[in-house]
Amino acid sequence: MRQPVYSLQSGMASDIPGRLPALFTDLYQLTMLQAYFHQRLHGRAVFSLFVRRLPAQRNYLLSCGLEAVLDYLEQLRFANDELEYLRSLELFSEPFLDWLRGFRFTGEVHAVPEGTVLFANEPILEVIAPLPEAQLIETCVMNQVHLQTVIASKAARVVVAAQGRTVIDFGARRTLGMDAAVQGARACYIAGVEATSNVLAGRLYGIPVSGTMAHSYIQATGDERAAFESFARTIPGTVLLVDTYDTLQGVKHVIELAQRTRDPIKVSAVRLDSGDLEHLAHETRRLLDAAGLRGIRIFGSSDLDEHEIERLLNAGAPIDGFGVGTGMGVSSDAPSLELVYKLTEYDAVGRTKLSTSKPVLPGRKQVYRRMRGGTMGGDVIARGDEECEGRPLLQRVMQRGRRLAALRDEQSLEAARARAHAEIAQLPRHVRQLAPAQPVYPVTVSTALQRYHASVRARISPRGGRQ
Amino acid sequence: MRQPVYSLQSGMASDIPGRLPALFTDLYQLTMLQAYFHQRLHGRAVFSLFVRRLPAQRNYLLSCGLEAVLDYLEQLRFANDELEYLRSLELFSEPFLDWLRGFRFTGEVHAVPEGTVLFANEPILEVIAPLPEAQLIETCVMNQVHLQTVIASKAARVVVAAQGRTVIDFGARRTLGMDAAVQGARACYIAGVEATSNVLAGRLYGIPVSGTMAHSYIQATGDERAAFESFARTIPGTVLLVDTYDTLQGVKHVIELAQRTRDPIKVSAVRLDSGDLEHLAHETRRLLDAAGLRGIRIFGSSDLDEHEIERLLNAGAPIDGFGVGTGMGVSSDAPSLELVYKLTEYDAVGRTKLSTSKPVLPGRKQVYRRMRGGTMGGDVIARGDEECEGRPLLQRVMQRGRRLAALRDEQSLEAARARAHAEIAQLPRHVRQLAPAQPVYPVTVSTALQRYHASVRARISPRGGRQ
Numbered sequence: 001m002r003q004p005v006y007s008l009q010s011g012m013a014s015d016i017p018g019r020l021p022a023l024f025t026d027l028y029q030l031t032m033l034q035a036y037f038h039q040r041l042h043g044r045a046v047f048s049l050f051v052r053r054l055p056a057q058r059n060y061l062l063s064c065g066l067e068a069v070l071d072y073l074e075q076l077r078f079a080n081d082e083l084e085y086l087r088s089l090e091l092f093s094e095p096f097l098d099w100l101r102g103f104r105f106t107g108e109v110h111a112v113p114e115g116t117v118l119f120a121n122e123p124i125l126e127v128i129a130p131l132p133e134a135q136l137i138e139t140c141v142m143n144q145v146h147l148q149t150v151i152a153s154k155a156a157r158v159v160v161a162a163q164g165r166t167v168i169d170f171g172a173r174r175t176l177g178m179d180a181a182v183q184g185a186r187a188c189y190i191a192g193v194e195a196t197s198n199v200l201a202g203r204l205y206g207i208p209v210s211g212t213m214a215h216s217y218i219q220a221t222g223d224e225r226a227a228f229e230s231f232a233r234t235i236p237g238t239v240l241l242v243d244t245y246d247t248l249q250g251v252k253h254v255i256e257l258a259q260r261t262r263d264p265i266k267v268s269a270v271r272l273d274s275g276d277l278e279h280l281a282h283e284t285r286r287l288l289d290a291a292g293l294r295g296i297r298i299f300g301s302s303d304l305d306e307h308e309i310e311r312l313l314n315a316g317a318p319i320d321g322f323g324v325g326t327g328m329g330v331s332s333d334a335p336s337l338e339l340v341y342k343l344t345e346y347d348a349v350g351r352t353k354l355s356t357s358k359p360v361l362p363g364r365k366q367v368y369r370r371m372r373g374g375t376m377g378g379d380v381i382a383r384g385d386e387e388c389e390g391r392p393l394l395q396r397v398m399q400r401g402r403r404l405a406a407l408r409d410e411q412s413l414e415a416a417r418a419r420a421h422a423e424i425a426q427l428p429r430h431v432r433q434l435a436p437a438q439p440v441y442p443v444t445v446s447t448a449l450q451r452y453h454a455s456v457r458a459r460i461s462p463r464g465g466r467q
Numbered sequence: 468m469r470q471p472v473y474s475l476q477s478g479m480a481s482d483i484p485g486r487l488p489a490l491f492t493d494l495y496q497l498t499m500l501q502a503y504f505h506q507r508l509h510g511r512a513v514f515s516l517f518v519r520r521l522p523a524q525r526n527y528l529l530s531c532g533l534e535a536v537l538d539y540l541e542q543l544r545f546a547n548d549e550l551e552y553l554r555s556l557e558l559f560s561e562p563f564l565d566w567l568r569g570f571r572f573t574g575e576v577h578a579v580p581e582g583t584v585l586f587a588n589e590p591i592l593e594v595i596a597p598l599p600e601a602q603l604i605e606t607c608v609m610n611q612v613h614l615q616t617v618i619a620s621k622a623a624r625v626v627v628a629a630q631g632r633t634v635i636d637f638g639a640r641r642t643l644g645m646d647a648a649v650q651g652a653r654a655c656y657i658a659g660v661e662a663t664s665n666v667l668a669g670r671l672y673g674i675p676v677s678g679t680m681a682h683s684y685i686q687a688t689g690d691e692r693a694a695f696e697s698f699a700r701t702i703p704g705t706v707l708l709v710d711t712y713d714t715l716q717g718v719k720h721v722i723e724l725a726q727r728t729r730d731p732i733k734v735s736a737v738r739l740d741s742g743d744l745e746h747l748a749h750e751t752r753r754l755l756d757a758a759g760l761r762g763i764r765i766f767g768s769s770d771l772d773e774h775e776i777e778r779l780l781n782a783g784a785p786i787d788g789f790g791v792g793t794g795m796g797v798s799s800d801a802p803s804l805e806l807v808y809k810l811t812e813y814d815a816v817g818r819t820k821l822s823t824s825k826p827v828l829p830g831r832k833q834v835y836r837r838m839r840g841g842t843m844g845g846d847v848i849a850r851g852d853e854e855c856e857g858r859p860l861l862q863r864v865m866q867r868g869r870r871l872a873a874l875r876d877e878q879s880l881e882a883a884r885a886r887a888h889a890e891i892a893q894l895p896r897h898v899r900q901l902a903p904a905q906p907v908y909p910v911t912v913s914t915a916l917q918r919y920h921a922s923v924r925a926r927i928s929p930r931g932g933r934q
Contacts, residue, residue, distance in 0.1 A: 177646030
């Protein structure tokens with residue numbers, strides 16, 4: 001399955017249909033590219049993508065978005081109409097625009113596979129490419145990995161809180177845009193969400209789609225019983241929404257229709273979408289059980305997040321599945337991550353900044369993860385050519401601008417989902433739980449990388465040049 | 468200028484290129500449509516889009532996203548490959564899928580123009596259409612208006628805090644997806660942001676684009692002075708980033724290059740991107756002024772939001788412009804709004820829900836705004852056919868599924884931006900300011916609408932049917 005991409009509407013159609021527009025970048029990438037071009041700065045650069053610090057509400061990250069990045073890199077080129085627009089800005093020289101016409105990404109990417117659990121300062125991916133290529137892609141690479149990693153890291157918490165009960169993604173109407181809805185549904189699925197209401201995401205990624213009914217259906221029909229009956233006739237085995245007028249009365253209407261001897265309706269669940277879900281779920285279960293309708297499940301929705309789901313289940317609310325929308329779709333408690341994309345090497349020389357508050361580990365790196373029994377015991381961030389104890393997390397996924405075909409199975413959506421499931425299960429319990437982990441998961445920097453970092457810093461003059 | 472839309476990559480190309488996919492909807496819209504179809508429920512429906520409550524951190528909304536909605540409605544249809552996918556779900560009847568093939572939006576839309584200041588419960592738009600048409604579009608209409616209204620409402624605060632200084636949108640790398648970056652840049656522009664770093668948004672909407680340079684440029688060049696010089700040669704009048712190694716040393720490098728007699732470089736501003744911006748801005752200004760470089764401006768960035776900008780300016784920090792990224796791009800303190808799309812009338816009968824916590828005002832509505840001097844004095848939400856004191860905010864913008872051409876000028880991006888500017892200036896000062904407004908802006912419901920609401924509620928039996 002491929003990810004959806006932008007194209008432009010008829011009036012603005014690009015001459016290369018069906019690809020992510022090369023103009024989805026920050027202007028300064030292009031002005032820097034022009035400066036690189038005129039100074040012939042096209043040596044090999046290494047950039048590293050990582051999250052500086054975890055938000056207080058996140059004990060771990062679930063890395064997602066790599067497939068979107070690889071798709072982008074494979075197809076990146078400037079169309080004539082895009083070059084025309086750049087020319088119109090009167091910032092760029094003709095030789096540079098000519099060179100842009102032939103621009104392709106020809107580099108390497110090393111990355112952790114999607115669905116990998118990660119922590120602060122651990123590279124999600126590293127790009128090794130001629131400096132202008134590695135520079136231009138920064139905006140889009142960050143945007144796409146940020147989107148999916150933010151949402152997957154939130155959704156993983158919701159799935160953990162649901163303790164094996166079904167979670168369905170209802171986010172599409174209030175995510176920040178369509179890209180967030182579609183790729184967000186994918187990220188949720190990797191994190192363990194079972195299905196999405198988003199039909200486009202279902203189609204693009206083969207994710208199961210799911211849905212119930214809206215209040216408007218009941219209101220338009222006018223009579224709740226008649227609405228339930230007609231809907232269940234059209235969609236047998238459906239979920240009926242019972243809270244339009246009076247929740248428990250709605251449940252009684254369902255029972256009446258499901259119990260009558262002539263032509264009973266078939267319903268898989270009732271959905272509670274407002275009010276005190278804990279109380280209503282208990283009462284609904286009692287009514288259904290008393291009517292012998294033990295097979296009808298209870299589905300809850302209405303501003304849910306991981307904390308409310310945990311509270312409901314701790315209180316014993318007999319809810320079998322949860323529809324989670326806005327809170328998961330915008331990651332409301334941590335809507336962004338301190339994701340950065342930093343130059344760590346140029347022309348075979350390690351690079352860093354002197355700022356002590358925002359350290360950048362120089363050079364290519366690898367992350368090694370040690371297990372203790374079946375549990376993750378700690379990670380080491382090491383130099384790229386070091387061998388440490390544990391399992392290395394980064395692997396080469398792209399060479400000379402093309403995906404490595406050998407990894408196709410490992411990179412499938414189902415493989416990513418299985419990986420996420422396994423890795424979340426291997427987290428120390430106090431890291432997997434919702435409350436801030438105390439102590440945090442141990443991530444150290446290898447001695448060799450520490451020494452290298454110090455030596456790179458020492459080579460930079462505090463007066464702003466290299467010594 | 469048209470908004471960007473999704474298409475699918477080559478492997479999944481739709482047979483109607485360049486339009487928003489009809490499958491961007493929730494599954495339940497389609498199952499409800501099938502039920503409406505089989506029951507011949509295609510009477511005229513009125514749906515209203517509004518925000519139930521403002522977040523605590525928002526005193527007003529800046530309505531945006533209408534143009535994206537109108538584009539979507541004009542081009543909405545199901546392509547063969549989309550119908551094939553729906554058939555594969557084994558949920559839909561052949562007669563229904565046949566009917567979907569001919570589906571078009573043929574209804575009316577009444578809306579406030581983009582850039583209008585609005586408050587809780589005031590309709591952003593109303594859709595008047597055959598029930599299935601008005602139902603199907605819910606997901607996409609909500610998603611697109613939500614995206615732009617969330618971001619515009621946040622950006623308006625940033626612009627107010629900047630007190631006339633330049634604000635530039637730097638959000639692209641950390642918005643939640645590309646749609647959020649591109650349409651978000653548009654929403655920021657309407658709210659008064661001056662330019663965007665996002666080249667694609669610049670091209671699509673004609674927004675000014677702007678950019679400086681990244682640390683990686685300095686680091687790759689190795690020597691800061693050499694990097695400044697070469698960059699300023701390539702992009703004369705540029706902004707130089709001075710904090711890669713030592714901020715004030717960086718400023719001295721700029722001064723040295725700008726002051727030398729042989730071939731001085733031309734720089735419009737220096738950019739401070741880390742550290743104590745207040746202190747560094749004062750020191751930088753002092754150094755520049757002492758060197759006679761009063762014309763070089765100071766541009767600040769680094770995790771800025773409206774509160775930090777207000778604090779810096781209240782402290783007298785001599786900063787002339789601000790680059791604002793993530794905080795504005797994800798609206799970090801209020802990343803979603805309680806936006807809802809509710810049936811308010813069907814077959815000429817007003818509709819509502821009985822829930823007291825989530826009231827829905829029935830029928831078509833109008834909002835009247837009274838002015839006191841040059842200041843907004845209060846709004847009245849009235850029935851659609853009522854005449855009240857003040858200026859009516861909603862107008863018909865689409866009829867029989869087509870935009871009203873007469874409104875084209877009024878709906879231009881520049882008109883929306885001018886409107887936002889004027890309306891924000893007309894807000895009572897305590898509503899315009901960042902702190903929660905006390906008292907809140909007065910919005911009342913007209914007596915006629917209150918009576919109508921009561922009569923519609925009275926017609927609904929508490930047992931869930933109409934009396």
